[in-house]
Amino acid sequence: MQDLLQQLLNGLSQGSIYALIAVGYTMIYGIIQLINFAHGDVIMVGAYVALGAALMGFGFIPSLLMAMIACAILGVVIERVAYRKVRPVSRLAALTSAIGVSLFLEYIMMYFLGADIRTYPPGILVGRTYSLGGVLITNKDLLVLGTTLVLVVILQYIIFRTRTGKAMRAVSYDGQAAQLMGVNVNNTVAITFFIGSAMAAAAGILYGIYFNSVQPLMGLMPGLKAFIAAVLGGIGSIPGAMLGGILLGMTESLVAGFGGSMYRDAVAFIILILILLIKPTGLLGKGVQEKV
Amino acid sequence: MALLDINKLTKNFGGLVALNNFDLHLEQGALVGLIGPNGAGKTTVFNLLSGFYQPSGGEIIFDGKNLKGKHPHQITKMGMARTFQNIRLFGNLSVLDNVKIAYQSVVNYGLLPAFLRIPPFSRREEQIEKAALNFLEIFDLRKYAGEKARNLPYGEQRRLEITRALATNPRLLLLDEPAAGMNPQETHELLSLVRRIRDEFKLTIILIEHDMSLVMGLCERVLVLDYGSLIAEGSPKEIQQNPRVIEAYLGDEEVAVWEE
Amino acid sequence: MILKKYSTSITICLALALFFTIVQLGISGGLISGYWVTNLYLMGINIILAASLNLINGFTGEFSLGHAGFMAVGAFTGGIVTANLGLPFPLAVAAGMLAAAIAGVIVGLPTLRLRGDYLAIATLGFGEIVRVVLMNIDYVGGASGLMGIPEVVSWPVIFISVVLSLLLIRNFICSSHGRACLAVRENDVAAQMMGVNITYYKVLAFVIGAALAGLAGVLYAHYYSIIQPKEFSFMLTFDVLVMVMVGGLGSLTGSVVGAVLLTIASAFLQAIPELRMVLYAVLLIAAAVFRPQGLFGEKEVTLQTFKRWGGVFSGLAGHKQAD
Numbered sequence: 001m002q003d004l005l006q007q008l009l010n011g012l013s014q015g016s017i018y019a020l021i022a023v024g025y026t027m028i029y030g031i032i033q034l035i036n037f038a039h040g041d042v043i044m045v046g047a048y049v050a051l052g053a054a055l056m057g058f059g060f061i062p063s064l065l066m067a068m069i070a071c072a073i074l075g076v077v078i079e080r081v082a083y084r085k086v087r088p089v090s091r092l093a094a095l096t097s098a099i100g101v102s103l104f105l106e107y108i109m110m111y112f113l114g115a116d117i118r119t120y121p122p123g124i125l126v127g128r129t130y131s132l133g134g135v136l137i138t139n140k141d142l143l144v145l146g147t148t149l150v151l152v153v154i155l156q157y158i159i160f161r162t163r164t165g166k167a168m169r170a171v172s173y174d175g176q177a178a179q180l181m182g183v184n185v186n187n188t189v190a191i192t193f194f195i196g197s198a199m200a201a202a203a204g205i206l207y208g209i210y211f212n213s214v215q216p217l218m219g220l221m222p223g224l225k226a227f228i229a230a231v232l233g234g235i236g237s238i239p240g241a242m243l244g245g246i247l248l249g250m251t252e253s254l255v256a257g258f259g260g261s262m263y264r265d266a267v268a269f270i271i272l273i274l275i276l277l278i279k280p281t282g283l284l285g286k287g288v289q290e291k292v
Numbered sequence: 293m294a295l296l297d298i299n300k301l302t303k304n305f306g307g308l309v310a311l312n313n314f315d316l317h318l319e320q321g322a323l324v325g326l327i328g329p330n331g332a333g334k335t336t337v338f339n340l341l342s343g344f345y346q347p348s349g350g351e352i353i354f355d356g357k358n359l360k361g362k363h364p365h366q367i368t369k370m371g372m373a374r375t376f377q378n379i380r381l382f383g384n385l386s387v388l389d390n391v392k393i394a395y396q397s398v399v400n401y402g403l404l405p406a407f408l409r410i411p412p413f414s415r416r417e418e419q420i421e422k423a424a425l426n427f428l429e430i431f432d433l434r435k436y437a438g439e440k441a442r443n444l445p446y447g448e449q450r451r452l453e454i455t456r457a458l459a460t461n462p463r464l465l466l467l468d469e470p471a472a473g474m475n476p477q478e479t480h481e482l483l484s485l486v487r488r489i490r491d492e493f494k495l496t497i498i499l500i501e502h503d504m505s506l507v508m509g510l511c512e513r514v515l516v517l518d519y520g521s522l523i524a525e526g527s528p529k530e531i532q533q534n535p536r537v538i539e540a541y542l543g544d545e546e547v548a549v550w551e552e
Numbered sequence: 553m554i555l556k557k558y559s560t561s562i563t564i565c566l567a568l569a570l571f572f573t574i575v576q577l578g579i580s581g582g583l584i585s586g587y588w589v590t591n592l593y594l595m596g597i598n599i600i601l602a603a604s605l606n607l608i609n610g611f612t613g614e615f616s617l618g619h620a621g622f623m624a625v626g627a628f629t630g631g632i633v634t635a636n637l638g639l640p641f642p643l644a645v646a647a648g649m650l651a652a653a654i655a656g657v658i659v660g661l662p663t664l665r666l667r668g669d670y671l672a673i674a675t676l677g678f679g680e681i682v683r684v685v686l687m688n689i690d691y692v693g694g695a696s697g698l699m700g701i702p703e704v705v706s707w708p709v710i711f712i713s714v715v716l717s718l719l720l721i722r723n724f725i726c727s728s729h730g731r732a733c734l735a736v737r738e739n740d741v742a743a744q745m746m747g748v749n750i751t752y753y754k755v756l757a758f759v760i761g762a763a764l765a766g767l768a769g770v771l772y773a774h775y776y777s778i779i780q781p782k783e784f785s786f787m788l789t790f791d792v793l794v795m796v797m798v799g800g801l802g803s804l805t806g807s808v809v810g811a812v813l814l815t816i817a818s819a820f821l822q823a824i825p826e827l828r829m830v831l832y833a834v835l836l837i838a839a840a841v842f843r844p845q846g847l848f849g850e851k852e853v854t855l856q857t858f859k860r861w862g863g864v865f866s867g868l869a870g871h872k873q874a875d
Contacts, residue, residue, distance in 0.1 A: 035669050082837050086844055091668065092615070093844030096797045099790050100836030107829035227673065266684040269677030276674050277662050342745060364744035374745055382738035384850065385731075393735045396728045397747025403756075406727035407720055413727070420728065460747055 002134045007257035008250055013141045013210060015249020016148040020203035021226030022233070022241035023155065024196030030172040030236035031192045032087055034094050038078055038101035039200055040223015044216060045105060046071045046201025047208040048113065054124045060205075063124065064147070067205050068198040075197025076190050084186070109216040118214045125209060144206050151202055152242060158195065159238065168192055172236060221265065225252075228272045234285020243283060295320045295355060295496050296464060302349035303336055303520075310336045312520045313350070318464075323490055323497045325511035325528075327504075329540060332517040334500045335377060338466050342374050343367045355463065369397050373462035375453045377469045377500075383442035387433060387452060390441050391424040394459035399423070424459065431455045431485075447478040451485065458489060464496045465489075471503045483509055508532070516540065572711050579707055589707075591819045593775055596710035597768045598811040600717045602795040603804055604764035607721055609793075610801035611730070612757035613737025615672040617789050618659055619765050621679030624784035626652040626766025627773040628686060631698045634774065636691070641704045645770050652766020653759045655682075660758030664751055676786050686781040697780030698773070705775040713771060717764050722804060724760065733757055737802075798839050800846025805853040810846070 021043060028036045046067040053063035082101045086094045128139045159165035167188045170178040179185050207222060208214045229248045233240025248268055256264045275282065296318040303311040311333040318324065326334050339345045341352060343364040352359040359367060382390050399420055405413040428434040431451055436444055441452060450470055457465060467486070471479045483506055490497055501507045507514060508528040516524040516531060518540040524531055531537055575592070578584040584592070601619060608616045630648035633639045659678050666674055687695045724730050732753045735743035740750050773779045791814070799810025817835070821828035839846075 029669075033669070035673065082841065086840050089844040092609070092797065092801060093840045095669075095672070096794065097837050097840035099793070100833045100840060102833075103790075103829055103836065104833035107833060111827060111830060224676075228677075231670070231673065262688050263684060266681045269680050272677045273662070273674055273681075276666055276670055280666060280670060344741070344744075363749070365747050365749045368745055368747035376742065380739045380742035382735050382742065384738060385734055389731060389734070392728070393731050393743070393748065394746045396732065400728050403729060406729050407723050409723055417728070456746065460745075 003257065004254075005135045007253045009135060009137065009141065010257070011250030011253030012246060013144045013249070014253060015229075015246035016144050017203050017207050017210065017245075018222065018226045018229045018249050019242045019245025020148055020151065020199050020206070021222060022229040022245045023152070023238055024199045024203075025227050026230040026233070026235055026238060026241040027168070027172075027192050027196045029230065031168065031175075031189055032083070034083065034087065034091070034098065035227060036196075037095070037098040037223070038082075038105060039196070040219035040221075040226070041102050041105035042071050042075060042078075042197045042200040042219070043204035043207065043222060044109065044214075044219035045074060046204030047214045047218060048109065048204075049201070050205035051118060051120060051208065051214050054120050057123075060124050060143070064202060064205055067201040071201035071204070072194045072198040075193035075200075078197075079190060079193040084189075106216050106220070113216065115216060119212050120209055120214070140210050144210055147202060147206060151199060155195070155199070155238065164188075164191055225268045228268045231272060231282055232275050234282025237282070237284045240282055240284035294318060295322075297353040298341075298350070299353075300350035301337070301340060301347055301352060303333075303340060303345060304348045309520050311340070311517075314517075314520075314522055316515065318496055318498070320463075320496055321490075321494065322513065323486075323499070323511055325507040325514040326498055326500045326517065327502070327507055327514060327531075328517035332540075333520040334517055335468060336520075337517075338374055338468055338498075338500065341367075341466060342372060365397075368460050368462075371461070371463040372466070373457035373460045373464070374466035375450075375457050375468055375470060377472065379449050379453055381441040381449060381453060381456075384440060386437065387439050387441050387444065388421075388424055388428065388437040390452060390456050391427050391459050392420050394456045395420050395423050395427075397460045427455055427459050447474060447481070450474070450478075450482070454485070454489070458493060462495065464498070467497060467499045467501075469500050469502060471501060471506050479503060479506060482506070486510060568715060572708075575711075576707055588819075591815055592707070593705065593710050593771075595812055595815040596714045597771050597775075598792070598795060598815050599714050599808050600764055600768040600771075601792045602799065602807040602811040603718055603721050604761040604768070605792050606796045606799075606801065606804065606807045607724075607733075607764075608757050608761040609796060610803070610807075611725055611737065612733040612754060614754060614757060615668055616659075616675045616758070616761070617672045617786065617793065618675030618678045619761075619792050620784045620786060620788040621659075621675075621682040622652045622655055622762040622765035623769035623772070623788070624679075624682050624686060624781065625655045625762075626769030627779050627784070628692050628698060628769075629766070630770030631701045631773045631779060632692065634704075635698060635701045641702070641774060644774065645767060648770035648773075649763040649766045652769065653763040655766075656759040656762025657755060659762070660755040664754055676789070679784070679786055679789060683781045683784055686784075693780075695781065697778055699778045701773050701777045701779070703774065703777045705771050710771065713767060717767065718804065718808070721760075721764070725804065729753070729756070794836055794839075797846055800848035800850060802850040803846065803848040803852055806846055806848030806851075809848065 021039065025036065025039055028034065028039065049070045050063040050067040053066045058066070078101050082097045083094055086097050125139065125143060130137045130139075159168060167178070167183045168191065170181065170183055171185055171188045175185055178188075203222070204219070207218065225248060226245065229244035230241045231244070232248060233242070233244030248271065251271065252264055252267050255261075255267050260267075294317050296316065298314060298316040301311060301314040302309070314333075314337065326337065328334055336345065340347055341354075341359070343359065343362050343366070346361070354367070355371060357370065362370075382393065385393075399416055401412050401416045405411065425434065425437065428437055431454070433448065433452055433455060436448065441449065444452060454467070454470065470486070471482055474482060486497065486499070487510065489495060499507065499511060511528060514526065514528055514531045515522060516534075516537050523536045523540060524534045526534070575584070579589055601623065605616065605619050608614050626648035629651035630644035633644040633647045634641060659675060686692060692698045725733070732743070732748045733756075735746060735748050736750050736753050743750055795810035795814050796807055797810070798814060799806030799808070818828070818832070821831055
């Protein structure tokens with residue numbers, strides 16, 4: 001029982017990180033129907049920016065903010081340079097471009113910073129462990145959960161309480177109609193990348209602290225898994241992405257904790273194929289009837 | 293024996309009744325029109341007939357066989373063809389290939405001859421090509437044979453879609469708003485084309501159309517759908533004078549009075 | 553008369569025989585260095601991979617990212633047949649292709665309900681599952697891989713495999729069955745109304761594509777002699793996808809050119825490993841942004857094209873003389 005709770009707690013922390021990444025994926029997919037393969041690598045860039053800030057002596061919150069701002073700008077640049085022109089032409093070309101951006105970010109980092117695994121300076125978070133009825137909770141867990149919670153609340157506010165959020169929802173519902181109603185679609189797409197990438201940066205620093213490792217390929221797997229989390233929850237749905245992320249994190253943690261650690265990376269993909277076969281719209285997604 | 297027997301055909305989408313207890317009996321060679329306001333369930337009838345939807349209730353007997361559970365491609369092979377409201381050509385393929393693909397349901401060959409180019413590959417391919425070119429000739433599209441279908445003028449695209457449907461060798465042809473987007477001249481040409489194919493190919497035709505002049509000029513019998521139910525059936529003349537039809541088209545009576 | 557009818561085929565056969573002989577002489581005579589021989593073989597394997605992926609993605613319009621998985625199934629099955637069971641190479645080819653084709657059915661059937669990007673992610677997932685499962689099977693060496701596979705792949709084997717694969721795909725595409733696949737790509741609703749069983753053709757494209765990817769895997773295994781599951785990650789699929797994209801979706805000759813160009817580029821860039829991937833990535837983005845339809849679009853280069861070019865060139869030459 002204790003073991004189970006412990007695994008669930010670990011899963012919750014890891015799932016929150018997936019959830020933060022998945023939120024960005026789902027927003028971007030919802031608005032331009034593109035799997036932004038580079039999204040995972042934005043996480044990595046965020047982790048490095050935060051690492052740089054931390055090494056200069058900044059604390060957790062300033063480092064987090066710097067990483068978020070840097071990645072938000074990076075996200076906008078990626079959309080402008082690699083996607084905007086391609087998107088209307090061909091989805092396969094857009095996907096190819098996304099794969100290109102992903103490779104570019106990974107290997108330009110490797111070129112300049114090397115492939116070594118780096119870690120955050122201990123000053124950023126002094127490790128503490130609390131015991132709650134035998135279940136061990138670290139302040140890493142608390143940091144991850146707290147940061148995720150705050151960011152998600154802010155995000156919900158932006159999307160449902162501001163004009164920008166309204167425009168984003170309009171474009172993701174029907175881009176052409178939104179344009180006819182006077183929404184600037186290009187700007188709205190850019191803002192979506194801005195916000196989504198900022199979330200990814202936050203996920204990056206949390207991932208780096210939680211697993212104590214920052215390296216150029218760190219974004220690859222969490223990126224893919226977060227996309228799966230987004231599909232699991234129902235692509236385009238932000239609560240769905242949160243739910244999908246946390247469910248995926250917990251399932252992985254349970255599989256790993258009870259003897260299947262070698263299969264840990266396959267779990268996500270098996271979940272993906274199952275959900276696509278049983279309920280392709282995801283847990284919280286809305287069905288779309290195809291018209292003949 | 294009737295070619296088509298539709299009995300109490302019903303289709304629900306969730307709580308919405310798109311089609312309610314629809315009956316239709318067609319003899320060989322009939323040409324009937326299906327009209328009604330937007331959203332009345334006309335295209336739903338076609339989608340049920342051609343197997344894209346499965347009925348929620350009722351049955352369709354085509355040529356003596358129940359269509360229950362049949363897939364669209366199987367229904368095509370049984371002798372039914374249709375065109376679509378929004379033209380659905382194979383846009384990047386040549387006009388000739390568009391017709392060749394349709395003719396494959398009449399003449400085809402196995403996978404092994406295809407891979408190895410052994411008999412009957414060449415003979416059948418020649419046969420398909422000849423037949424397809426012949427169809428294009430009949431419908432005056434031969435000059436476009438090598439052109440990409442998407443590059444054809446709008447009216448010709450409609451004609452190609454009908455040609456292609458005929459190449460599957462149907463006995464029943466479903467035309468879904470063939471005159472949509474056409475100018476009067478093109479509509480007039482379409483009218484004579486539909487008459488011609490009915491006579492030449494001995495076809496039975498159901499036509500969905502908004503252009504009343506086309507329906508009235510062409511069909512022997514007209515069925516009117518409104519909110520998924522059949523509200524009138526009869527000759528074009530009877531339909532034109534039917535108060536329920538006028539009501540369905542012009543909204544409630546007060547508006548109709550006001551219109552007068 | 554007969555000569556004229558078959559003149560195109562005869563020209564092509566002669567050109568291929570000439571090419572084969574020149575390269576064979578170059579290899580036996582030591583004119584082509586070992587490094588380039590390796591790259592030549594890789595080129596052949598990549599051509600098969602790109603052409604078969606194009607059959608699924610370009611001609612049938614499905615969106616598969618599972619090619620590395622199919623290749624892995626072929627490579628490991630082939631490797632088991634020769635290395636573990638000690639049976640001859642042709643049996644490895646047959647078994648590898650068969651196993652990959654079965655994987656194609658398994659992936660093809662359930663993924664039929666999925667469209668576009670969902671299919672892409674699901675097939676990518678399939679590839680990753682294959683890799684993880686292979687890593688956990690001790691019989692094929694686990695993570696350290698399968699070793700001791702006989703190195704039987706030579707230039708004639710590669711050459712014949714490539715030519716036969718391309719011929720098979722070309723014959724398929726230029727048949728009624730190939731047209732059915734194209735119809736599925738262009739408009740699957742209309743295709744059904746033309747009597748095309750779209751389920752059958754979607755799965756068929758997966759099966760043929762997977763079987764040929766399996767062949768590429770068998771060749772790969774019997775050239776390198778050691779294969780590790782980690783080599784067959786989705787990065788490999790991306791490589792193949794790039795070749796297809798650069799060449800043009802729906803162009804077989806485009807896939808050949810894409811595979812050749814990217815193998816050569818990759819070989820040259822090998823000398824500067826740090827920047828190789830960066831340059832590769834920039835090329836990729838540039839190709840997608842500036843020429844999204846690929847070098848060839850959907851066009852094919854045929855003997856007629858050369859004749860036309862010949863006409864243009866002789867026309868130009870004539871023009872010059874007139875000057």
